[in-house]
Amino acid sequence: NAGVTQTPKFQVLKTGQSMTLQCAQDMNHNSMYWYRQDPGMGLRLIYYSASEGTTDKGEVPNGYNVSRLNKREFSLRLESAAPSQTSVYFCASSELEFSGELFFGEGSRLTVL
Amino acid sequence: AQKVTQAQTEISVVEKEDVTLDCVYETRDTTYYLFWYKQPPSGELVFLIRRNSFDEQNEISGRYSWNFQKSTSSFNFTITASQVVDSAVYFCALSESLFDNNDMRFGAGTRLTVKP
Numbered sequence: 001n002a003g004v005t006q007t008p009k010f011q012v013l014k015t016g017q018s019m020t021l022q023c024a025q026d027m028n029h030n031s032m033y034w035y036r037q038d039p040g041m042g043l044r045l046i047y048y049s050a051s052e053g054t055t056d057k058g059e060v061p062n063g064y065n066v067s068r069l070n071k072r073e074f075s076l077r078l079e080s081a082a083p084s085q086t087s088v089y090f091c092a093s094s095e096l097e098f099s100g101e102l103f104f105g106e107g108s109r110l111t112v113l
Numbered sequence: 114a115q116k117v118t119q120a121q122t123e124i125s126v127v128e129k130e131d132v133t134l135d136c137v138y139e140t141r142d143t144t145y146y147l148f149w150y151k152q153p154p155s156g157e158l159v160f161l162i163r164r165n166s167f168d169e170q171n172e173i174s175g176r177y178s179w180n181f182q183k184s185t186s187s188f189n190f191t192i193t194a195s196q197v198v199d200s201a202v203y204f205c206a207l208s209e210s211l212f213d214n215n216d217m218r219f220g221a222g223t224r225l226t227v228k229p
Contacts, residue, residue, distance in 0.1 A: 004157075042117070042204060042219035043158075058215055090158070100148050100208060100217070104158040 002026050006091050006105035013081045013112045021076040021108050023091030031094045032074035033058075033102065034066060036087040043090065049074055081112040115140040115207045119220035126195055127228050134190040134223045136205030142166075145209045147181065147188040152202040152222070164188060195227045 004025045013019055025032065030051045035043040035058075045058030049068040063085060065077045078085055088109050092102040116139040126132045138147065149161040162172060164181050172179045176193045192199050202224045208217040 040122075040221050042119075042221045044219075045215060045217070048215060056215065088156075092158075100146055100163045100206075100211060101160045102150075102158070102217075103160075106156040 004091055004093055004103050004105035006089075006108050008108060009106065010109050011111070013078075013110065015082060015112060017081050017112075018077065018079050019081065019110075020078075021089055021091070021110075022073070023075065023105060024073045025091075025093040025103070026072065027093060027103060028071070029093035029095055029103070030071070032068065033092040033094075034064070034074070034076045035090045035092065036060065037090060037107070038087050046076065046089075078110075081110075083112045086110060086112045115142075115145070115209055115216075115218050117205050117207050117218055117220035119203075119205055119223050121223045122221070123224045123226070125226045125228065128197060129194050130227075131191060131193050132195050132225065132227075134192075134203050134205075134225065136188045136190065136220060138186050138188065138205070138207045140186075140207060140209055142209040145207060146211060148206040148208070148217075149179065149188075149190050150204045150206065150219075152204065154201070158204065161190075192225075195225075197227050197229055200225060200227045 007022045033048040034046040047066040049055045052071045067075045088107045091105045118137045145166045147164045150158040152158045178191045180189045202222045204222045205220040210216045
């Protein structure tokens with residue numbers, strides 16, 4: 001049971017570089033999410049996709065873009081990385097009828113120098 | 114907007130001790146949903162429980178119990194007879210809707226260390 005798979009697990013970038021975090025889920029969930037986790041701040045929603053073909057901004061979307069490639073995959077792109085984007089990023093998925101039970105990946109630790 | 118406060122940043126206990134993790138929330142809605150998630154060292158968050166605002170019964174699941182008190186806007190989590198495997202970061206979260214994917218707000222988390 002893979003659940004939610006994120007790649008890469010670790011990445012170091014220089015300021016201004018771009019990169020894409022990949023996420024895939026095998027639970028046939030409609031909704032997918034990208035969160036960032038920062039010390040003392042819990043998890044904050046960056047973007048979400050309620051269903052294939054739709055994406056919406058969350059609480060902290062600036063500096064990010066997303067693509068819902070198909071029902072399984074939801075990618076997060078940093079076009080021009082900044083040190084403030086150093087964080088641990090989590091992808092999650094849930095059923096369309098949101099029960100509150102989010103299924104999370106193991107996280108991707110990103111450092112921007 | 115809703116808010117969740119977990120005032121305890123870190124807690125350390127010795128195995129077999131009981132420990133309570135505090136969660137205080139703020140919301141203007143009369144209908145809302147509270148959650149606890151566990152983040153073990155492996156990293157991925159794991160859902161533990163959901164409690165609806167209209168159901169104030171406390172919940173027990175094995176060594177875990179949850180105390181929901183609307184009067185004090187609290188949803189505390191107690192682990193009885195803690196074990197080393199309980200060491201993790203625990204997050205409390207609040208959502209004012211089950212149909213708004215943008216709505217869930219997490220607390221800052223409490224890191225629990227259980228020493229042998």
